Amino acid sequence: MWCCVMNRLVLRYRTEMMMMMTMSSSYSGGSSGGGDILPDWDTGLHTPHPVVSMEEHDEMSRLIDSRVEALYASGAIVDPKRLVETMTRPNEYPNMLRSVEGRTGARGRYYLQLPVKEGKRDRHELERWLPVGLVFLAHHMQRRDARVLVHCAQGRDRSVAIAIAFVALFCPPSYPPRLRPNFETLNFKSMTDSPGLVEEDDFYLQSGLGQSLVDALLRDGGKDLFLTWMHRQLNVSAIEPFADKNKLRIVLHLVRQDREKAEPTRSTLQKLNRFFMSSPMYRSLE
Secondary structure, three states: HHHHHHHHHHHHHHHHHHHHHHHHHHHHHOOOOOOOHHHHHHOOOOOOOOOHHHHHHHHHHHHHHHHHHHHHHOOOOHHHHHHHHHHOOOOOOOOOOOOOOOOOOOOOOOOOOOOOHHHHHHHHHHHHHHHHHHHHHHHHHOOOOOOOOOOOOOOOOOOHHHHHHHHHOOOOOOOOOOOOOOHHOOOHHHHHOOOOOOOOOOOOOOOEEHHHHHHHHHHOOHHHHHHHHHHHHHHHOOOOOOOOOOHHHHHHHHHHHHHHOOOOHHHHHHHHHHHHHHHHHHHHOO
């Protein structure tokens, strides 16, 4: 919403500056030019339809003009000319949402937010929620021509951790990463006694995953449930873990080929290593 506020405020300053230029030009007999600037400036409110309902979109729209007036009158922007010069027409529209309600997404579009803090501020939630995030990715990546965005506030730590774990599990260690040949045959319904996926009417928020499956993965032993299922589905011996420190470093290098700013913290890498190595099924290796 605030992106829209700033765009409208810049439009207002642009209009005032163009009027001043026009007046100055009329006095000097010249031409002001720049008349093609305003049609290019987008002042609409753009929100993700699967996440923000029409009612909430309308409610946010009604607040924008009053926010523009308040910011304009406050004098907080002391150099409007500098603001106009530095803000150019964007190639895409960022969204800053006032609030997001838990609603069912549009058909074929799903959303999952993991309540994980960055770096050391997170204690155990990354390890706890990682199976849910990985199942979400794998389940939706099985769809033909599927595209899944994984992102966090800075795109350097938590989202990179999810990407590393996914590549370590579902891709051979080579560049560019390719899904395992048997990826499309993964059977998520065999993970628990209940269907647990899209067959259920009771979804976990907008994820497209069944509430019972998410509950099972979040309980104590959820990680072991997930890893045991992975070994069984991929027909890989449960004697060796899917990743250790060395493999995680290799996978991070692969991820960096497409995401140069990937820079997970040491704390996050330790949690990833613990996720893959600490299951009781691997204790014979100690």
